[in-house]
Amino acid sequence: MGRYVARRLLETIPLMVIISIVVFMFIHLIPGDPAKTLAGVEAPLEEVEAIREELGLNDPLIVQYVNWVKDALKGDLGRSFKSDLPVTELIWSRFQFTIQLVFAGLIWAPFVGIFIGVMCAIKRGTFVDLGGMLFAICGLSAPGFWLGLMGIQFFSVKMGLLPSGGLGTLKHLILPSMVMGTGIMATLARYSRSSMLETLREDYVRTARAKGQREQIVMFRHAFMNSLIQVVTILGLQIGGLLSGSVLTETIFSIPGMGRLLTDSIAYRDYPTIQGILLMFALQYVLINLIVDVLYGVINPKIRYD
Amino acid sequence: MSNTQNEQAKINTSFEENYIDENIKMDTDGKVKAFVKKFMKRKTAVAAFFVMFLLLILALVGPSLAPYAPDAFDYNNMLSGPTAAHPFGTDQFGRDILSRIMAGAPLTLGVALSSVIVGATIGTVLGLLSGYYGGWIEMLVMRGADVLFSFPDILLAIAIVACLGPGIVNVFIAVAVFTVPSFARIMRSATLAVKGSLYVEVARSLGCKDGRILFKHIFPGTIQSLIVNFTMRIGSAIMAASSLSFLGFGANVTDPEWGAMLSQGRSYLATAPHMVYLPGLVIFVTVLAFNLFGDGLRDTLDPKIK
Numbered sequence: 103m104g105r106y107v108a109r110r111l112l113e114t115i116p117l118m119v120i121i122s123i124v125v126f127m128f129i130h131l132i133p134g135d136p137a138k139t140l141a142g143v144e145a146p147l148e149e150v151e152a153i154r155e156e157l158g159l160n161d162p163l164i165v166q167y168v169n170w171v172k173d174a175l176k177g178d179l180g181r182s183f184k185s186d187l188p189v190t191e192l193i194w195s196r197f198q199f200t201i202q203l204v205f206a207g208l209i210w211a212p213f214v215g216i217f218i219g220v221m222c223a224i225k226r227g228t229f230v231d232l233g234g235m236l237f238a239i240c241g242l243s244a245p246g247f248w249l250g251l252m253g254i255q256f257f258s259v260k261m262g263l264l265p266s267g268g269l270g271t272l273k274h275l276i277l278p279s280m281v282m283g284t285g286i287m288a289t290l291a292r293y294s295r296s297s298m299l300e301t302l303r304e305d306y307v308r309t310a311r312a313k314g315q316r317e318q319i320v321m322f323r324h325a326f327m328n329s330l331i332q333v334v335t336i337l338g339l340q341i342g343g344l345l346s347g348s349v350l351t352e353t354i355f356s357i358p359g360m361g362r363l364l365t366d367s368i369a370y371r372d373y374p375t376i377q378g379i380l381l382m383f384a385l386q387y388v389l390i391n392l393i394v395d396v397l398y399g400v401i402n403p404k405i406r407y408d
Numbered sequence: 409m410s411n412t413q414n415e416q417a418k419i420n421t422s423f424e425e426n427y428i429d430e431n432i433k434m435d436t437d438g439k440v441k442a443f444v445k446k447f448m449k450r451k452t453a454v455a456a457f458f459v460m461f462l463l464l465i466l467a468l469v470g471p472s473l474a475p476y477a478p479d480a481f482d483y484n485n486m487l488s489g490p491t492a493a494h495p496f497g498t499d500q501f502g503r504d505i506l507s508r509i510m511a512g513a514p515l516t517l518g519v520a521l522s523s524v525i526v527g528a529t530i531g532t533v534l535g536l537l538s539g540y541y542g543g544w545i546e547m548l549v550m551r552g553a554d555v556l557f558s559f560p561d562i563l564l565a566i567a568i569v570a571c572l573g574p575g576i577v578n579v580f581i582a583v584a585v586f587t588v589p590s591f592a593r594i595m596r597s598a599t600l601a602v603k604g605s606l607y608v609e610v611a612r613s614l615g616c617k618d619g620r621i622l623f624k625h626i627f628p629g630t631i632q633s634l635i636v637n638f639t640m641r642i643g644s645a646i647m648a649a650s651s652l653s654f655l656g657f658g659a660n661v662t663d664p665e666w667g668a669m670l671s672q673g674r675s676y677l678a679t680a681p682h683m684v685y686l687p688g689l690v691i692f693v694t695v696l697a698f699n700l701f702g703d704g705l706r707d708t709l710d711p712k713i714k
Binding site for chain 2 (some may be wrong): 103244252367368383
């Protein structure tokens with residue numbers, strides 16, 4: 103087990119390096135001279151030169167990269183152009199809101215999704231199956247921003263039951279949690295249905311039935327528990343989607359999280375902040391996948407010996 | 409080259425042309441018929457196909473069929489709900505929403521379709537090459553895909569737009585880039601699966617050049633995975649493009665792009681909710697049609713997943 107975790111950890115290092123190069127290159131991929139873009143069209147030459155010096159744009163690329171990584175490892179991602187605050191501080195202050203949203207989505211969606219999927223698999227070919235899968239594909243096809251705005255219109259404007267934006271009480275989280283979770287619920291419903299159908303066809307399920315095991319135990323212990331292995335992997339991949347879904351959710355409900363910070367920074371061309379947020383999102387994604395892979399090794403002993 | 413060798417080469421090609429290709433062709437003809445017959449049994453997928461077809465027609469002729477000009481102001485009819493004259497209601501300038509949706513169809517669908525076509529082509533070529541040659545090409549392409557995948561979902565598109573600046577052309581580029589890695593991965597595994605087939609082996613032993621083997625023998629074998637993924641990705645491309653426009657990074661606010669219309673409607677949620685409901689409903693129906701069609705295709709082409 104230890105060896106498997108260690109190998110998996112080592113494998114992420116090259117990925118992290120490439121991600122850091124991509125995020126670093128971001129500022130150099132902006133068409134034209136970044137210093138000029140930052141200073142504005144009518145800025146005097148000295149100002150452009152000062153910005154170039156400040157960003158170290160005169161150094162060779164490799165030197166710039168090494169310096170940037172060194173600083174980043176120390177937790178220094180530069181200063182925001184807009185507010186002049188350190189980027190790490192800015193991101194940190196917004197991070198908690200995004201995490202709240204991610205949890206708000208995770209608290210119901212995977213369970214409902216897996217439940218729907220398993221029910222559809224057990225009742226395969228019936229109206230339950232048809233209805234469940236139609237519901238899932240609708241959830242997958244409905245734009246989150248549309249659902250969110252309709253939710254606000256109905257529950258906040260018309261019924262006056264829920265707040266239309268911001269965070270604070272649990273009530274504030276209900277609508278955002280619906281928007282965050284819908285996609286993950288739909289995806290998991292689809293995957294757990296096909297995963298359950300696959301395990302139901304396995305020999306060990308037939309054996310369990312043949313030896314006269316009770317149907318509930320066959321379904322739960324033999325089929326369902328084994329079908330979860332695939333579902334966990336998909337869940338890991340979906341959490342990355344949740345992070346990016348927060349960009350839309352935060353915009354709809356005026357929540358000052360990381361996603362909102364990203365869209366605001368893009369509007370202000372606040373490049374160090376954009377760079378910092380992209381790096382954070384990518385690292386979170388890699389980290390989540392690492393955790394999922396390790397969990398995968400825990401619940402599926404076969405994989406460790408490959 | 410000696411005469412005999414020349415002759416041998418000729419025999420080889422003619423053998424290949426007359427025997428192998430003929431066989432494959434006959435095979436595909438039969439397959440297409442069987443496929444259509446099987447597909448027609450899936451009623452939801454057939455219905456989705458018709459909706460999809462209508463939408464594509466709408467994108468081609470919609471702007472000329474629209475009852476009003478998409479930017480015709482009518483100050484006597486501002487923010488009016490659905491009426492006989494304006495079945496989808498009007499917006500804050502009294503513009504007819506139905507006409508705007510029709511005029512916006514080529515914009516929304518055009519961006520989604522063209523970016524998926526470009527992304528799919530690049531991804532397919534990369535996937536074929538990395539699956540066929542392996543080695544450093546494979547490593548490079550797959551690590552590249554890993555990096556792109558670490559910016560989940562629309563986050564990658566947002567990052568690209570952040571770099572290139574807002575605008576519909578940049579949305580096209582962003583969605584195309586965001587489409588590449590999924591095709592590269594899927595086509596690589598499809599290539600690996602076909603590569604070991606007997607007919608590829610035969611083609612190689614007959615002295616076919618790599619390019620010919622790749623595009624005439626391997627590519628047709630992977631086409632099922634390609635088509636299924638292609639339809640599925642159009643749905644996500646429409647979603648990504650309209651999300652970007654909703655966030656204000658895509659189409660101009662004056663353009664009748666569906667996501668941009670929804671974002672305009674946000675300010676009038678309390679007084680004119682139809683400005684949000686209807687464009688969103690159109691995006692939902694469009695994405696749903698492509699997803700249901702893709703599902704039907706997948707189930708028909710590859711029944712084992714079902």
